[in-house]
Amino acid sequence: MKLNGARILLECLKREGVDTIFGYPGGTVINLYDELFSFKEIRHILPRHEQAGVHAADGYARATGKVGVAIATSGPGATNTITGIATAYMDSIPMVIITGQVPTALIGNDAFQEADIIGITRPCTKHNFLVKDVKDLATIMKKAFYIARTGRPGPVVVDLPKDVQIAQTEFHYPESVEIRGYKPTVEGHPKQIEKAVGMIMQAKKPVIYVGGGVILANAAAELVAVAKRLGIPVTTTLMGLGAYPENDPNALGLLGMHGTYYANMAVSHCDVLIAIGARFDDRVTGKIASFAPHAKIVHVDVDPTSIKKNVRVDLPIVGDVRDVLVKMLKVADEIGPDAKACQAALAPWIAEIDEWKKKHPMTYKQSASVIKPQYVIQRLRALSDPDAIVATDVGQHQMWTAQFFGFTAPRTLLSSGGLGTMGFGLPAAMGAQAGFPERQVMVVCGDGGFQMNMQELATIVQNRLNVKIVILNNNFLGMVRQWQELFFDKRYSSTCMELPIDFIKLAEAFGATGLQATKVEEVDEVIKKGFATDGPVLMEFKVAREEKVLPMVPAGASLTEMVLAS
Amino acid sequence: MRHTIAVLVENEFGVLSRVVGLFSGRGFNIDSLTVAPTNDEALSRITLVTRGDEQIIEQITKQLNKLIDVIKVIDFEPENAIEREMVLVKVSAEDQSRAEVLRIADIFRAKVIDVTPKSYTLEATGAPAKVSAMVELLRPLGLKELVSTGPVVIGRGAKAWKG
Numbered sequence: 001m002k003l004n005g006a007r008i009l010l011e012c013l014k015r016e017g018v019d020t021i022f023g024y025p026g027g028t029v030i031n032l033y034d035e036l037f038s039f040k041e042i043r044h045i046l047p048r049h050e051q052a053g054v055h056a057a058d059g060y061a062r063a064t065g066k067v068g069v070a071i072a073t074s075g076p077g078a079t080n081t082i083t084g085i086a087t088a089y090m091d092s093i094p095m096v097i098i099t100g101q102v103p104t105a106l107i108g109n110d111a112f113q114e115a116d117i118i119g120i121t122r123p124c125t126k127h128n129f130l131v132k133d134v135k136d137l138a139t140i141m142k143k144a145f146y147i148a149r150t151g152r153p154g155p156v157v158v159d160l161p162k163d164v165q166i167a168q169t170e171f172h173y174p175e176s177v178e179i180r181g182y183k184p185t186v187e188g189h190p191k192q193i194e195k196a197v198g199m200i201m202q203a204k205k206p207v208i209y210v211g212g213g214v215i216l217a218n219a220a221a222e223l224v225a226v227a228k229r230l231g232i233p234v235t236t237t238l239m240g241l242g243a244y245p246e247n248d249p250n251a252l253g254l255l256g257m258h259g260t261y262y263a264n265m266a267v268s269h270c271d272v273l274i275a276i277g278a279r280f281d282d283r284v285t286g287k288i289a290s291f292a293p294h295a296k297i298v299h300v301d302v303d304p305t306s307i308k309k310n311v312r313v314d315l316p317i318v319g320d321v322r323d324v325l326v327k328m329l330k331v332a333d334e335i336g337p338d339a340k341a342c343q344a345a346l347a348p349w350i351a352e353i354d355e356w357k358k359k360h361p362m363t364y365k366q367s368a369s370v371i372k373p374q375y376v377i378q379r380l381r382a383l384s385d386p387d388a389i390v391a392t393d394v395g396q397h398q399m400w401t402a403q404f405f406g407f408t409a410p411r412t413l414l415s416s417g418g419l420g421t422m423g424f425g426l427p428a429a430m431g432a433q434a435g436f437p438e439r440q441v442m443v444v445c446g447d448g449g450f451q452m453n454m455q456e457l458a459t460i461v462q463n464r465l466n467v468k469i470v471i472l473n474n475n476f477l478g479m480v481r482q483w484q485e486l487f488f489d490k491r492y493s494s495t496c497m498e499l500p501i502d503f504i505k506l507a508e509a510f511g512a513t514g515l516q517a518t519k520v521e522e523v524d525e526v527i528k529k530g531f532a533t534d535g536p537v538l539m540e541f542k543v544a545r546e547e548k549v550l551p552m553v554p555a556g557a558s559l560t561e562m563v564l565a566s
Numbered sequence: 567m568r569h570t571i572a573v574l575v576e577n578e579f580g581v582l583s584r585v586v587g588l589f590s591g592r593g594f595n596i597d598s599l600t601v602a603p604t605n606d607e608a609l610s611r612i613t614l615v616t617r618g619d620e621q622i623i624e625q626i627t628k629q630l631n632k633l634i635d636v637i638k639v640i641d642f643e644p645e646n647a648i649e650r651e652m653v654l655v656k657v658s659a660e661d662q663s664r665a666e667v668l669r670i671a672d673i674f675r676a677k678v679i680d681v682t683p684k685s686y687t688l689e690a691t692g693a694p695a696k697v698s699a700m701v702e703l704l705r706p707l708g709l710k711e712l713v714s715t716g717p718v719v720i721g722r723g724a725k726a727w728k729g
Contacts, residue, residue: 181635
């Protein structure tokens with residue numbers, strides 16, 4: 001039986017196991033939406049802005065591990081997706097974004113709502129496709145999903161002209177695809193793995209440095225097994241948080257610009273650094289020349305371009321990090337002393353780290369008169385479900401969440417790390433809640449970032465997504481203000497929000513519940529009430545306005561040059 | 567260091583812009599670039615000349631390999647490769663310089679492909695060093711216009727290099 005292109009697209013999504021999509025209709029996807037009208041196997045969620053739709057699909061993908069799918073119309077709809085796509089690209093999130101396009105005969109004519117979205121998204125997608133013939137559609141969709149989820153994952157755009165949605169052909173979905181230019185390495189080289197384990201076992205001061213790759217590869221359990229087996233302390237990047245439980249005695253927490261004193265000291269003094277699914281971002285390394293100066297570096301990554309991009313590497317291993325970790329554990333059992341002996345050998349190193357932990361633990365100065373943002377984060381942890389999912393926006397609150405929440409499970413923190421996209425948090429939480437209707441999902445944001453996508457309150461309420469919104473309101477663009485305080489002589493240029501917004505009324509206008517805490521003793525009450533209230537709740541906390549995120553390594557300085565909390 | 571890199575790609579629209587976009591987006595240099603289909607019509611071969619230290623060249627080849635439409639990348643070692651480029655040169659040629667232009671053309675086995683009372687247009691092919699040597703000799707005689715293909719490269723020996 002012949003089907004039209006629009007129907008074929010939906011059949012492809014169904015066969016890829018897609019059950020939820022986020023999309024916004026328009027002239028060049030109206031045919032697709034007409035098919036969707038009677039296609040009941042896929043839940044469609046209508047955001048209030050295409051950017052938020054893509055962030056929602058991204059949040060859905062980060063939380064569930066499945067490929068996120070978003071739809072936008074041509075022209076402005078498609079250009080509105082760019083920030084969402086670039087966000088997913090920087091954090092290697094598997095997504096397929098379908099954009100409408102003007103009819104093939106009009107492409108290049110500056111037609112109404114035409115944009116060269118293939119050209120525009122080329123540098124921020126893993127790959128993109130323009131479908132010129134309905135006969136190619138099924139194969140292209142198969143390729144798009146295959147590329148998005150394999151190797152180093154990433155977003156793929158499929159641009160679908162209106163006439164291709166209307167044209168008919170026989171539908172046949174290929175079982176598999178062969179792309180001759182795309183053969184990601186899965187298995188790590190056994191010799192390299194053996195060498196790495198040997199090098200690690202010789203080390204007196206090893207540190208494991210974990211990035212988002214461990215979470216993307218679903219390798220958290222394997223990471224914990226290797227770290228425990230060898231007795232090695234673990235520090236994580238923002239993207240890696242949750243891969244190693246932070247309540248473990250060998251957890252060092254975050255490293256880098258706002259990392260813990262002891263993580264940065266450990267990295268600066270280690271003799272072997274084992275980087276796993278991490279990419280040595282400048283926010284992590286600080287000044288490259290003095291990064292891990294005494295260490296031999298082992299780097300495990302699925303993407304060969306990540307290796308030796310920013311730092312010298314002594315022992316590269318290209319492969320799926322889960323595969324490599326499984327093999328490392330096996331080799332360790334074959335050649336090494338047992339776990340107890342490994343731990344005993346590293347006891348002096350652990351003792352040195354414990355000294356650093358005692359000297360400068362993660363802390364902040366509590367106050368009785370004003371709510372400290374860090375305190376709110378700690379109380380959120382204490383009063384939420386153990387498997388709660390936390391999305392963040394970008395800025396100070398994001399760093400406080402990373403420092404003080406204490407993540408213990410993968411895929412429970414959803415945060416825009418690479419691109420640092422303000423406005424990400426609320427729609428990402430919405431996507432995660434759509435993926436896990438029964439789990440507690442909260443978003444921590446600042447008053448600035450919240451306002452970048454606050455229209456999504458409508459989507460949340462309309463779709464009964466039970467998101468709990470936490471706003472740490474300091475009435476500042478806090479992170480920029482902090483830099484202005486430290487490096488620009490307190491010249492607060494355009495960082496004060498000035499207009500006080502009544503967030504409770506705002507929530508109520510959309511049909512959500514609004515709560516507010518202005519005093520320390522109200523914090524627990526508001527959190528408890530917020531979590532106990534059915535449906536979306538906005539909890540506003542008026543926090544200390546000029547609180548800083550500390551420790552802080554100034555941009556371009558060495559990791560040992562930290563400004564510490566007094 | 568100068569490197570001549572051959573890139574075998576799918577012969578599809580937009581592929582060249584992916585390659586060029588990669589260079590501009592990541593701040594890599596392109597000295598020259600030439601592209602045409604191969605004996606397999608489904609494939610095109612790009613030859614590009616770039617510069618950089620070992621680490622940059624490694625990144626360039628890795629990043630090229632990462633593009634979905636790129637099938638193979640070879641960074642040719644000069645001793646194992648033959649490089650050729652073609653130039654078309656328009657040179658002023660009046661009175662006594664007319665004979666000199668022809669002498670130089672003869673030495674470099676260039677062909678005269680157009681002639682006027684005031685100029686010669688020459689076609690020369692060869693290794694980039696040879697071609698540029700000829701151009702440098704012509705320059706003082708009044709070099710009016712120069713068009714170059716940029717080098718193409720092929721490996722030495724019987725082994726062919728296919729997709």
